[in-house]
Amino acid sequence: MRKALLWPLCLTVLALAIPEPLSAVPPAASQSDYSPLPKPGAKVPLGKDHYFIFGFTQSPKLGNAVMRVEIFTLDGKRDRSFTVFGDADMPSMRGAHSSGRKPFALSNKGAFLLPVQLVMPGDWEIRFTFEKNGGTVSRGVYLFDL
Numbered sequence: 001m002r003k004a005l006l007w008p009l010c011l012t013v014l015a016l017a018i019p020e021p022l023s024a025v026p027p028a029a030s031q032s033d034y035s036p037l038p039k040p041g042a043k044v045p046l047g048k049d050h051y052f053i054f055g056f057t058q059s060p061k062l063g064n065a066v067m068r069v070e071i072f073t074l075d076g077k078r079d080r081s082f083t084v085f086g087d088a089d090m091p092s093m094r095g096a097h098s099s100g101r102k103p104f105a106l107s108n109k110g111a112f113l114l115p116v117q118l119v120m121p122g123d124w125e126i127r128f129t130f131e132k133n134g135g136t137v138s139r140g141v142y143l144f145d146l
Helices: 001-017
Strands: 042-047 050-056 063-073 083-089 112-118 123-132 135-145
Touching: 001 123, 042 135, 063 083, 083 112, 112 123
Parallel strands: none
Antiparallel strands: 042 050, 050 063, 063 112, 083 123, 123 135
16 A cells, blocks of 8 residues: 555656756747838848848749848848748738748858748748847848739
8 A cells, every 4th residue: 555655656756856858949939020021122121230132033923932032241241141041921821831930041152042832822921030149130021912
């Protein structure tokens, strides 16, 4: 009888003594954390010392499209030191066609590129997250219709 009572007590003590693992994944940003971006091709401020220009490499249509981002210092020099992430989705069908957060690939010419699957006509958005030295510098969202 005594052994039968000790076993649940030992399990309870062990469960309380073992801390929960810490998550290395930062909490997801909410929709309000993303500032609306102007039309493609415009210089968009990025922190106090940089700006970026974005746009599709070709006019977007159903299928594959490539989003291109170029980052410059205020004096016009290309800066490759950022990490850029993108997430494409349809706001009217949130989550149904989301690409999930993906890193842009850095080309040999210093442009950041992200392939995007546009699977149906309608309203689309691409959310951008710019990081440098492990911290988020800026977030923006570009809305467009297909």
